[in-house]
Amino acid sequence: MNKKLKIAILTSGGDAPGMNAAIRAIVLACNRYNYDCIGVYHGYNGLINADIAKLKIEAVNNIIQQGGTLLKSARCPELRTKTGVQQAINTLIKEQIDALIVIGGDGSFTGLLAIAEQWRGQVIGLPGTIDNDLDGTDYTIGFATAINTAIEAIDKIRDTANAFDRVFIVELMGRNSGHIAFNVGVACAAEQIISFENFHPSQAEDKLAELAEEIYAEQKSKDNSYLVVLAENLWPGGAMHLAEQLKEQFNIDCAACVLGHIQRGGSPVAKDRILATKLGVGAVQAIKVGKSLLMLGERDNEIVEVALSETIKHSKTVNENLVAAQQNILALTARSN
Template sequence: MNNKKTTSIKRIALLTSGGDAPGMNAAIRSVVLAAHHYHIEVIGFYHGYNGLVCEEHIAMAEPLTLLKVNSIIHLGGTILKSARCQLMHEAKGLQLAADTLNDKNIDALVVIGGDGSFSGLLALQAYWSGQMIGIPGTIDNDLDGTDYTIGFATAVNTGIEAIDKIRDTADAFERIFIVELMGRHCGHITFNVGIACAAEQVLSFENFNANEQSSKLQQLATEITTAKKNRHSSYIIVIAENLWPGGAVELARQLHLQADIECTPCILGHIQRGGSPIAKDRILATKMGVAAVQALIDGESNIMVAEQNNAMNFITLDEAIKHKKVVSKQLIDAQQNILALTAQTQC
C-alpha cells in the first residue's frame, strides 16, 4: 500500500478463479455497480485466468452491464465461470495474460478467489503494470488478514443443515456417523460446523497429527465407548477432508476392525460449495466489491480487500497468502475442553 496515488482508471477487468464460493456473484454485482457509479467500465473475463490466456476464452470477454448483474446477488456459483489454469504458472501464460490486458486497454484487474488465485496476481506483477486487487472468495476461510472470506458462512451453514438431517436418522437408530467436511487443509469449516451441529467429536488438523494416527484411533474408540455407555443417543464425528488417510470411509473401517464400533461414513462433498449465499456472504461480498473499486480509485494495488473487526480494510497480497489463517484458539478450546468432554458424561 506504499505506492498509493490517485488514479483515474477507466476500465476494470474482472474474473473469478479457483473453487467457486457462494457470494461470488454478489461480489461481481457490487464491483459492477460501484464501478458504474464512478463511470468506470467493467469487462468480465470467463473461466478464471483462462479468460486472459486462452484464445477461446478471451473471445468471450464482454462488458458487464448493470442489466447483466441486476438479478444475481442471490445466485450460487459464478456467472463468470471458474477454472484452474495451468498456464498461469508459466512465464508464457503470464505474458499472454499481460498482452490480453493491454490489448483490451485494462487499467486494473480485480480477481475474486483464494490463495492460488492471488499467487497468480503476484506472479503477474512482473509482466503487467496495471493495478491489481484481490477479493477473498473461498469457502475455506484460510486467507490471513481477513476475518472472513466470501462463501465461508454459507458453506458452514450448508454443512449444519445437512448434519441436522443426518442427526434425525442418527437419533432414530442411536447410531454413530462420521461426516467428512470440505476445507482443504484448514479446520475453519470443520470446527465451526462441528460446534454448530453439536458434534460429539471434531477431528481436524488443529487437534490431530498425522503421525499419531494409531493412538488417536485408540483414543477415539475409548471416548465413543464411554459416551455410548453413558447415554443412549446418537454420536456424530465431523472430520476434515485430507486429514485421515482414506477419509471418513477408512476411519469407519478401522473403528470397525480394531474396536468393533460400527459407524456410518458420509461425505458431504460438493453440496457445501453451492447454493444461494446467506445474508452474511451477500453483505460481505457487497461491501468488498465497493471497497475494491474505491481502493482502485485511490490508487491502491497489489492488495486484498479484508474485513477486520467488521470494517473494510486492506492488506498486501503477499501477506494474505504468506500464512494460512489459523482457527481461533478460543473456539478450539471451547470445543475440546468443554463440549467434547461433556459429550462423554452421563446424560
C-alpha cells in the same frame, strides 16, 4: 471529469457463495464512476484465451441471491508457466485494461502476483473461498454460507443417527484449514472434532483407540448417537477409511458421509451478500485512488487493506478460544451426560 478506466474482473479457483454479489457490486460501482467493467470468463483461462465481454448492469440485476459465479470459474495450470503469464498479460494490454480484480483464494492471488510482476496495471484481490484460510481478513466470501449448509446437512444426519443410535463420521471441506470443521462441529455439538488444530496423521493409531473407547462408552447407554466431524485431507484415507478401521479393528459399525461440493453451492446467506457487496464497492474505490497489490478484507467489521503477498502465508488459525472450549469443556460435558 473521471478518467474512463477499464476494469476487468474474474473469479478463479473453487466457487464460493457470494461471488455473484461481489461481481454485481463491482459492476454497479464501475457504472457509478463511469468506468467500463470487463468480465473475464472461466478464470485465468479467460485471460489467456481472451474470453471476455463488457458487463452491463442488466447482466447483474438479479444475481445477488445466486450461488456459483456468473463469470464461471476454473483452475488454470497454464498460469504457473511463464508462457501462460505472458499470454494473460498480452490480453490485458491488447484490451487496454487498466486494473484487474480477482475474486478467489490463495492460488488465485499467487497468479495475480505473477501477473503484477510484469504488468503495470493495478491489481486488487477479494477473498472468495469457503475455506476462510486467507490471512488479513476475519472472514472470506462464502464461508458463512458453507457453514450454514454443513450445519443443515449434519442436523439431518443427527436425526438419523439418533433414531438408530448410530455412529456417523462426516467429512467437511476446508482443504488444509480447520475453520469449517471446527465451527460446524461446535455448532452441531459433535462428540469429536478431528481437525488440523488438534490432530496430526502421525497420531492416527492413538486417536483410533480413543475413538473406539468413547464410542463403546456411549453405546452402553443404548440411547446415544455419536458424531465425528472430520476435516478433509487430514485422516489417512479420509472418512471412509476411518469407518473401515473402526469396523475392522474394533467391530464398530460407522456410517461415513462426505459432504463435498454441496458446501460450495446454494444461495448465499445475508452475511456473505453484505460482505461481498462492501468489498466489491471497496475494490473499485481503491482503484479509483490509484491503489494496487492489495486484498480488501474485513476485520472487526471494518474494511481493511492487506498486501497481497501477506494474504497467502497461511498464518491464520481457528480461534484458540473455540478450540479450547471444545476440547476442555463442551466435548467432555457432552460425553459425561
